[in-house]
Amino acid sequence: MKAVLFANTDWYLYNFRRSLAMSLLRAGYDVLLISPDGPYGPRLRELGLRWEPLPMERRSLNVLRESALLLHLVRMLRREQPDVVHGFTIKCAVYGSLAAKMAGIPARINAVAGMGYVFTSDQLKARLLRPVVRGLLKLALGGEQGRLILQNSDDVKLFRQAALVEPAHIRLIRGSGVDCGKFAGNSPRKNREGATRILLASRMLWDKGIGEYIAALRLLRNRGYTVQAMLAGTPDPGNPAAIPEQTLREWVDEGTVTWLGHVDDMNALLASVDIVVLPSYREGLPRTLVEAAACALPLITTDVPGCREVVADGVDGLLVPVRSVEPLAQAMRQLLDDPALARRLGEAARTKARNYFDERIVIERTLGVYAELCGPGQEARQRRYG
The missing domain is CATH 3.40.50.2000 (Glycogen Phosphorylase B;)
Known part of the structure; x- marks a missing residue:
């Protein structure tokens, strides 16, 4: 054959x-x-x-x-x-x-x-x-x-x-499919010093909700929260929704986010963060959320096709309306203010990843x-x- x-x-x-x-x-x-x-x-x-x-x-x-x-x-x-x-x-x-x-x-x-x-x-x-x-x-x-x-x-x-x-x-x-066993050694960070680290990993496209992510981070900063926010991924020149590199660098220059570019070792990156966010407009089934779930990380994503296959709101993550800024900022604040909730959601996410997405x-x-x-x-x- x-x-x-x-x-x-x-x-x-x-x-x-x-x-x-x-x-x-x-x-x-x-x-x-x-x-x-x-x-x-x-x-x-x-x-x-x-x-x-x-x-x-x-x-x-x-x-x-x-x-x-x-x-x-x-x-x-x-x-x-x-x-x-x-x-x-x-x-x-x-x-x-x-x-x-x-x-x-x-x-x-x-x-x-x-x-x-x-x-x-x-x-x-x-x-x-x-x-x-x-x-x-x-x-x-x-x-x-x-x-x-x-x-x-x-x-x-x-x-x-x-x-x-x-x-x-x-x-x-x-x-x-994700090799959940590869991420088995990862676990939520406990008692780690420094600001909470929030990650959005995807192609740098507007329809991944990256603009909403940046706006929500600005709201958090204006309300007195200190986080270390990151973007991982590169613009996709083959996609009309690609975010210009100049725009990404402007966000970095204003201190809103750290842009990591392409990351080969997602295992190591996920092991270093506390929360994973993907406010996408629509997905097939987002691999980045499944990899983060396999690491028992708390997830925030949008209530849209594909994303809600991975996350059930309040059970193994938090869902927010698509193209929304205030609810996204509120979901991040909820996890920042309630570490016990973040740990519970992360453990439930890991169980789902192993049972359905391996x-x-x-x-x-x-x-x-x-x-x-x-x-x-x-x-x-x-x-x-x-």
């Missing part, structure tokens, strides 16, 4: 899907990873995985360039003749599925982690693209040999209501989807539906 895993960055494949790729290898699959070129491709090869770069630009709307990409994918799939093509994110789902159909590869798995810029932004460009993307999704995702993996129940409901894919072909698998659970369920399409009887199904 052969599988092609297609993502819009090599960073994503390395950080979120290398465990799946290694599990597929152990299960006997020949695995090919494809993405735009980048520094993580060689690191995937060092693990013994096959990786090839693609001539893909994430923000491109140029018809000629996009047609060339699709043709490149078709030729690659005809050369490789995989049994299944597995695409991640909306663009890869659309292009990977269309290319697979054109190359005669019937089995397609698509994992859409959140609805992305086109569906979350109110910008004119996003609104204009929305019906086009909906049409392409419906064309690409259909078929008896297609499966769509979604990360939260809200997205499952949305896709069913939009009739983008046959409901029987949707699978709910919560997240890409990578062993996610990979087992994902391999189950592969078995549906590539298990015994596959050839007969292909003759029937191909």
Whole structure:
């Protein structure tokens, strides 16, 4: 059996899907990873995985360039003749599925982690693209040999209501999985000297709620609270919602936040903080919250799809309204004023992470989807539906 895993960055494949790729290898699959070129491709090869770069630009709307990409994918799939093509994110789902159909590869798995810029932004460009993307999704995702993996129940409901894919072909698998055991040694900091350390770790995008985070920190400071606030992550030049680096540096210069940039060792960073915040506008299932939960850290996030899959308000974290500043500041004050509550929420978060979001659970369920399409009887199904 052969599988092609297609993502819009090599960073994503390395950080979120290398465990799946290694599990597929152990299960006997020949695995090919494809993405735009980048520094993580060689690191995937060092693990013994096959990786090839693609001539893909994430923000491109140029018809000629996009047609060339699709043709490149078709030729690659005809050369490789995989049994299944597995695409991640909306663009890869659309292009990977269309290319697979054109190359005669019937089995397609698509994992859409959140609805992305086109569906979350109110910008004119996003609104204009929305019906086009909906049409392409419906064309690409259909078929008896297609499966769509979604990360939260809200997205499952949305896709069913939009009739983008046959409901029987949707699978709910919560997240890409986190190695909770890697974070097992971390625990909430006790009696640590210095100001409470608050972290927001994500791509530096406006729709991660970073503007609201900065405004809430200013409110805390004006009300006499002293915290050490941090941002971890980099702007995403392929995303129209990227925060300009100049804006980030202005926040640093005014003393509101420390910007750490890209962080390789999230384990060490999470071991050094007290509270994790993610006031996102919408998510698939946010990995940063699951990693923080595995460390028994108290979480503050928004009551939106994806985030509320990880946090139940008052049980294993705190939920605040989306795009809100005052409630976000109040939630941070609540944890600062009540360390016992922070510890209780953190311990409950760790239990949930182990029981629902550990990578062993996610990979087992994902391999189950592969078995549906590539298990015994596959050839007969292909003759029937191909």
